[in-house]
Amino acid sequence: MSEQLIFDISKPGRRAFAQAPLDIAEGDIPAAYMRDDVPTLPEVSELQVVRHFTRLSQQNFSIDTHFYPLGSCTMKYNPRACNALALLPGFAQRHPLGPVSHGQGFLACMYELQEMLKSVTGMQAVSLTPMAGAQGEFAGVAMIRAYHIARGDENRNEIIVPDAAHGTNPATATMCGCIVKEITSTAEGDVDIAALQKAVGPNTAGIMLTNPSTLGVFERRIMEIQDIIHNAGGLLYYDGANFNAILGKVRPGDMGFDVIHLNLHKTFSTPHGGGGPGSGAVGVGMRLKPFLPVPIVRKVVDRGEKDGSAYYDWLTEDDLPQSIGRLSAFMGNAGVLLRAYVYMRMVGKDGMKRIAEYATLNANYLMARLKDAGFEAAFPNRRASHEFILTLKKEAKTLHVNTMDFAKALLDKDFHAPTTYFPLLVPECLLIEPTETETREVLDNFIDAMIAIAEEAKADPERVRRAPYSTPVRRLDDVKAARHLDLAWKPAS
Amino acid sequence: MLRAIGAGSIDELFDEIPRDLLIRDLDGVPAALSEMEISRLMRARAAEDRGALCFIGAGAYEHHIPTVVWDIATRGEFYSAYTPYQAEASQGTLQTIYEYQTMITSLTGLDVSNASLYDGASGLAEATLMAVRANRKSKSKRVLLASGVNATYRKVAQAITASQGLTFETLPLDTASGITDLSKMKIDGEPPVAIVIQQPSFFGTLEQVDALTDWTHEQGALLIAIVNPTSLAVLKAPGNWGAEGADIACGEGQPLGVPLSSGGPYFGIMACKQKIVRQMPGRIVGRTTDLDGKPGFTLTLQAREQHIRRSKATSNICTNQGLMVTAATIYMSLLGPRGLRRVALTSVRQTAKLAGMISAIDGIEKAFSAPHFHEVVLRLDRPVGPVLEALAANNILGGLDLTSDYPELGHALLVCATETKTDADLESYAAALENAMCNSQAKT
Numbered sequence A: 001m002s003e004q005l006i007f008d009i010s011k012p013g014r015r016a017f018a019q020a021p022l023d024i025a026e027g028d029i030p031a032a033y034m035r036d037d038v039p040t041l042p043e044v045s046e047l048q049v050v051r052h053f054t055r056l057s058q059q060n061f062s063i064d065t066h067f068y069p070l071g072s073c074t075m076k077y078n079p080r081a082c083n084a085l086a087l088l089p090g091f092a093q094r095h096p097l098g099p100v101s102h103g104q105g106f107l108a109c110m111y112e113l114q115e116m117l118k119s120v121t122g123m124q125a126v127s128l129t130p131m132a133g134a135q136g137e138f139a140g141v142a143m144i145r146a147y148h149i150a151r152g153d154e155n156r157n158e159i160i161v162p163d164a165a166h167g168t169n170p171a172t173a174t175m176c177g178c179i180v181k182e183i184t185s186t187a188e189g190d191v192d193i194a195a196l197q198k199a200v201g202p203n204t205a206g207i208m209l210t211n212p213s214t215l216g217v218f219e220r221r222i223m224e225i226q227d228i229i230h231n232a233g234g235l236l237y238y239d240g241a242n243f244n245a246i247l248g249k250v251r252p253g254d255m256g257f258d259v260i261h262l263n264l265h266k267t268f269s270t271p272h273g274g275g276g277p278g279s280g281a282v283g284v285g286m287r288l289k290p291f292l293p294v295p296i297v298r299k300v301v302d303r304g305e306k307d308g309s310a311y312y313d314w315l316t317e318d319d320l321p322q323s324i325g326r327l328s329a330f331m332g333n334a335g336v337l338l339r340a341y342v343y344m345r346m347v348g349k350d351g352m353k354r355i356a357e358y359a360t361l362n363a364n365y366l367m368a369r370l371k372d373a374g375f376e377a378a379f380p381n382r383r384a385s386h387e388f389i390l391t392l393k394k395e396a397k398t399l400h401v402n403t404m405d406f407a408k409a410l411l412d413k414d415f416h417a418p419t420t421y422f423p424l425l426v427p428e429c430l431l432i433e434p435t436e437t438e439t440r441e442v443l444d445n446f447i448d449a450m451i452a453i454a455e456e457a458k459a460d461p462e463r464v465r466r467a468p469y470s471t472p473v474r475r476l477d478d479v480k481a482a483r484h485l486d487l488a489w490k491p492a493s
Numbered sequence B: 001m002l003r004a005i006g007a008g009s010i011d012e013l014f015d016e017i018p019r020d021l022l023i024r025d026l027d028g029v030p031a032a033l034s035e036m037e038i039s040r041l042m043r044a045r046a047a048e049d050r051g052a053l054c055f056i057g058a059g060a061y062e063h064h065i066p067t068v069v070w071d072i073a074t075r076g077e078f079y080s081a082y083t084p085y086q087a088e089a090s091q092g093t094l095q096t097i098y099e100y101q102t103m104i105t106s107l108t109g110l111d112v113s114n115a116s117l118y119d120g121a122s123g124l125a126e127a128t129l130m131a132v133r134a135n136r137k138s139k140s141k142r143v144l145l146a147s148g149v150n151a152t153y154r155k156v157a158q159a160i161t162a163s164q165g166l167t168f169e170t171l172p173l174d175t176a177s178g179i180t181d182l183s184k185m186k187i188d189g190e191p192p193v194a195i196v197i198q199q200p201s202f203f204g205t206l207e208q209v210d211a212l213t214d215w216t217h218e219q220g221a222l223l224i225a226i227v228n229p230t231s232l233a234v235l236k237a238p239g240n241w242g243a244e245g246a247d248i249a250c251g252e253g254q255p256l257g258v259p260l261s262s263g264g265p266y267f268g269i270m271a272c273k274q275k276i277v278r279q280m281p282g283r284i285v286g287r288t289t290d291l292d293g294k295p296g297f298t299l300t301l302q303a304r305e306q307h308i309r310r311s312k313a314t315s316n317i318c319t320n321q322g323l324m325v326t327a328a329t330i331y332m333s334l335l336g337p338r339g340l341r342r343v344a345l346t347s348v349r350q351t352a353k354l355a356g357m358i359s360a361i362d363g364i365e366k367a368f369s370a371p372h373f374h375e376v377v378l379r380l381d382r383p384v385g386p387v388l389e390a391l392a393a394n395n396i397l398g399g400l401d402l403t404s405d406y407p408e409l410g411h412a413l414l415v416c417a418t419e420t421k422t423d424a425d426l427e428s429y430a431a432a433l434e435n436a437m438c439n440s441q442a443k444t
Helices: A046-057 A080-086 A104-121 A133-150 A168-175 A193-199 A222-231 A286-291 A334-372 A393-398 A403-412 A440-459 A461-465 A478-483 B035-048 B067-073 B091-108 B120-134 B151-160 B209-218 B274-279 B306-312 B322-358 B384-393 B423-439
Strands: A125-127 A158-162 A179-183 A204-209 A235-240 A259-262 A282-284 A296-302 A310-315 A388-391 A429-432 B142-145 B167-170 B194-199 B222-227 B248-252 B268-272 B285-289 B295-299 B364-366 B375-380 B412-416
Touching: A046 B067, A046 B091, A046 B322, A080 A334, A080 B035, A104 A125, A104 A259, A104 A282, A104 A296, A104 A310, A104 A334, A104 B035, A125 A296, A133 A168, A133 A204, A133 A235, A133 A259, A133 A282, A133 A286, A158 A168, A168 A179, A168 A204, A168 B306, A179 A193, A193 A222, A204 A222, A222 A235, A282 A286, A334 A388, A334 A429, A334 A440, A334 B035, A403 A429, A403 A440, A403 A461, A440 A461, A478 B285, B067 B322, B091 B268, B091 B285, B091 B295, B091 B322, B120 B151, B120 B194, B120 B222, B120 B248, B120 B268, B120 B274, B151 B167, B194 B209, B209 B222, B268 B274, B322 B375, B322 B412, B322 B423, B384 B412, B384 B423
Parallel strands: A158 A179, A158 A204, A204 A235, A235 A259, B142 B167, B142 B194, B194 B222, B222 B248
Antiparallel strands: A125 A282, A259 A282, A296 A310, A388 A429, B248 B268, B285 B295, B364 B375, B375 B412
């Protein structure tokens, strides 16, 4: 099953003949600037490369091959057309610094994407430049900070973060020079309003909220929360990680949020690519509009109503002097944005809300059936949003089979594991997000697999503790990996 | 399904949301299109942007991308997988990243590479923050940048580090040679924490990296190298600069098989010396063994990261640019050390040829005397903008106008020709440029 390292199949002088210029150029770079060693790149044929990476790909679980209910990651089907159309030569070959006269097709897509994202979020303006969710978060908090500073409110540097939040939230607040104030959640999974009231004060810059929260429930008292924060002089930041749950049903702008980042790789189905690229577009209300990161696409001239044609160009720091600036060398992950654009156009106005509805239906169905099968839901009296949490503390205590063991055993049943041990405040938890693109049959098979593992855990707990058995490698020694760092292959000497 | 849930309708599943928040209609989203309809629209739009002969570089470079690269990278098993948290189910992605890390450490001559960052510019921001953490001897937050550092990278580094108190200053440029003026380097006040050198510089010139690196270390500062990976097939690796080598290398990975695509998604390279690896941001893959003693790969050094350390993490980054790294690893495997060298040297030669042809035109001269890589600055006797517009009207994108970012260089134009430009392409450009110059007025 395992595949040799490509360096192990390398042979001096072998090459993929057609892939480099055929004539040998020797430039006139003086020797003092040149390297005198040959870099360790493999020397292999084109077929060897194809076979090696095809085989490696086959060692991955992916959405295209497996149910992948990774909570909070929205692993739904990535329509193939989005990829093919984003890679059309006119888009793929366009230089980022090419003149707008040679980019009107691309810019039209970007402008319309901005407009559609404004509509689904209820925000007043959008910037597409952040290159991932975490960078969108950074942009959001940096704008909040810039807003307060522009008002002479320099002391407002406290960001309130619920204890259920993603780790990126507090890490982002720190990057933006803010102090993190963590507040607790209630037993029912809502923000603890009393704790929030105690946390706000004259130094409150704002709050970072995910709604539905990472506990898989909708924040029922959101309007009270927004009153408390706004009355204290702070702003509300919406972490779009769970936007798939409410798409087309409710809008962050209507809930009083001042800024939102979206994970286009979640809600708008651009590929996760084995860990990126993401795309973290940000939307803002009127108060934060002057601070948006640049560049932004602007529609300049309507060239006559008749054919509806328009002309597009860039808004830069010259147009938005209070902008928090540039976050990437060019305009962010343009190719990802094109994929999101195609996806949104194919889903269309009426399709948006069906995404939230079917994602929610699938999650509630899974939760109900797993509860019936004897699993404990972390918030059994709540509606699940698009995801929900099981806690396996009973199994861990009585059978000494923990969440990680369940996760590994699921791999042997051909299911990718849900998110494990997050959020941190629920012990032995599995965060399960089925998404809207799975059929009932797949969900039923997953339920059967969970039941089967629970039975195995009773009959032969040691066997479950040693899972997986069927994957290319079995459980890996993480401690050894961190203690004896082996981060690059070295030639035998 | 609703029966199993015990709900009467899907709407009931949303009954915890305050009713007055529910929306009815999304005015700003058009009705759905079928795949056929959206394909037709996108093809028409892509066609609008097609067909120009492009001589712009400036941080994004057009190279031939072998068909294999994206054929394999967009296999569903790579394309639709996520961050390899479940290592046993992600060995394909993990081994690919390990192979990538090996290739990058070798190209940069440094000990360790991470699994990539977002892009070159944000990579510089992360490198400066890393240098502040890693340089324990220095309390300074002063970062000095060579004039040849991409001006946008500097803007991005400033935006991302704005709240961390870092200051960015510029080292003197020798305007005759186009490289950092070593004779004028002196530090007033507090010694800097880090010095940033771009090789090749934004102007395409080659810096005297050995002397700059040694000088940096004499100041007690760390040296951050911004590099173009294609150039590392032939140029001295940052790990071998000067007596001790650069401490951190970063740069734009796009030239390694990633399409220009209007600026992204690309990926940021980052490598460093072993002793500061724990200050490096981003994912890192390590080789270890499994329960049966079999070798395998896993994410490691996660104690640096946000999902463990939260507000004390080295960065808020939680992904790399996995798909681009997969493409780049396939690209580097196909090219090999000799193929990448041919790409680099052919690009150098085509740029030199082009520079020779167009600096022979009246009113155009080469701006700098230092040796060049595959980009060159030309000085015109008149404003660059109208000349570029005239070329664009002929479907030639003639380079980048440097006037707004570098007014001190006069009417300066940055031009690049990679291995994708044939001699006939160079001749077309030179002819069109000569025409444009004849038809516009010199302004001295």
